[in-house]
Amino acid sequence: MPVLVDRGSHPRLGRRAAECIEIGLVNNMPDAALEATERQFTALLESAAADVAVRLRLFALPGVPRGARTQRHVEASYSDIEELWDGRFDALIVTGTEPRAASLPDEPYWPALTELIDWAENHTVSTVWSCLAAHAAVLHLDGIERRARAEKCIGVFDCTPIGDHPLTEGLMSPFAIPHARHNELRAEELASCGYETLTASAQAGVDTFVRQGRSLFVFFQGHPEYEAASLLGEYRRDLGRYLRRERDIYPAMPRGYFDVATTELLTAFRAQALAERREELIALFPVADVERSLTRPWRAPAVRLYRNWLNFISARKAQTLKPVAAGLRPRLRTARAVPGVATRAESRAVVPGSPLPFIERRRNAASGALWRGPDRRISAVR
Numbered sequence: 084m085p086v087l088v089d090r091g092s093h094p095r096l097g098r099r100a101a102e103c104i105e106i107g108l109v110n111n112m113p114d115a116a117l118e119a120t121e122r123q124f125t126a127l128l129e130s131a132a133a134d135v136a137v138r139l140r141l142f143a144l145p146g147v148p149r150g151a152r153t154q155r156h157v158e159a160s161y162s163d164i165e166e167l168w169d170g171r172f173d174a175l176i177v178t179g180t181e182p183r184a185a186s187l188p189d190e191p192y193w194p195a196l197t198e199l200i201d202w203a204e205n206h207t208v209s210t211v212w213s214c215l216a217a218h219a220a221v222l223h224l225d226g227i228e229r230r231a232r233a234e235k236c237i238g239v240f241d242c243t244p245i246g247d248h249p250l251t252e253g254l255m256s257p258f259a260i261p262h263a264r265h266n267e268l269r270a271e272e273l274a275s276c277g278y279e280t281l282t283a284s285a286q287a288g289v290d291t292f293v294r295q296g297r298s299l300f301v302f303f304q305g306h307p308e309y310e311a312a313s314l315l316g317e318y319r320r321d322l323g324r325y326l327r328r329e330r331d332i333y334p335a336m337p338r339g340y341f342d343v344a345t346t347e348l349l350t351a352f353r354a355q356a357l358a359e360r361r362e363e364l365i366a367l368f369p370v371a372d373v374e375r376s377l378t379r380p381w382r383a384p385a386v387r388l389y390r391n392w393l394n395f396i397s398a399r400k401a402q403t404l405k406p407v408a409a410g411l412r413p414r415l416r417t418a419r420a421v422p423g424v425a426t427r428a429e430s431r432a433v434v435p436g437s438p439l440p441f442i443e444r445r446r447n448a449a450s451g452a453l454w455r456g457p458d459r460r461i462s463a464v465r
Contacts, residue, residue: 273292
């Protein structure tokens with residue numbers, strides 16, 4: 084079923100809100116990848132949705148640096164982040180971005196991202212955290228630090244399901260998933276904090292893992308949403324940085340991605356680049372020849388993972404709507420009490436059909452993040 088990318092009101096679908104899964108895509112990718120990421124997730128959800136109606140709304144965190152052209156695109160096509168805080172969504176997909184600081188808490192978007200993590204825990208059935216967003220979420224939630232790898236993990240890797248979980252139902256073993264990252268989260272550290280690894284690779288490590296709290300948090304260290312040429316684009320970007328002397332080491336070729344003939348072609352280009360290292364050489368990179376050889380063996384497992392995710396959300400949403408349809412108010416789960424401190428569930432929980440609470444917020448001018456200060460009250464009653 085086609086996914087409606089909602090860039091405004093859509094009355095026709097609005098009448099079917101109870102049947103529709105409302106998803107917010109919080110796209111924090113850098114300018115060069117922003118629109119491609121929109122396309123990738125929209126296409127994957129369309130392939131996975133089957134007979135489930137999905138409405139997708141686009142958001143971006145404040146604090147992520149933007150050029151003028153991309154900022155205009157965001158302003159024209161994305162909803163304001165305030166509409167997320169005060170909206171009702173069944174699920175979120177939150178992307179990472181290219182890190183600029185040595186430590187994630189030093190990133191300019193960190194305050195807004197941690198606010199989003201806490202909001203998602205109390206207001207969604209499930210949220211997907213992709214790549215760097217997964218690393219940020221576990222750091223904020225449980226203090227788990229990501230570890231730098233000796234060399235970049237880039238390529239298409241065989242992954243194996245571990246145990247039984249609704250999200251991995253029907254997956255082949257092994258199945259292929261692309262990865263592209265300099266850092267990793269380790270299985271033993273995740274397990275010690277209650278996370279469950281669902282899929283893993285002998286070469287790439289943990290692939291997918293989950294944490295069940297008020298919301299099912301799903302974490303991907305890989306990129307099931309990638310198109311066939313996505314890894315090629317990242318490899319070529321790293322190569323350009325080498326030729327411009329922005330990095331010292333020639334980038335490693337993605338593993339398990341190129342066929343034999345393409346590998347030989349790129350090995351010859353590497354020899355030329357090492358011999359005459361200059362920026363202009365990137366124009367000679369054989370993009371067209373390489374693209375013709377690419378396949379996407381991860382597409383079927385990616386669709387299966389996201390179809391299972393949508394089915395999980397749909398089933399949970401149906402369970403939640405039953406007591407509402409019967410005229411009953413669903414009971415809210417409560418967080419562990421801390422003496423003298425109201426939990427987020429107490430202060431921000433929403434019961435369908437009831438007025439939303441008053442929410443105190445003040446925007447931090449530097450980061451764009453929201454701080455609950457006493458200077459401004461916003462009535463969120465609908």
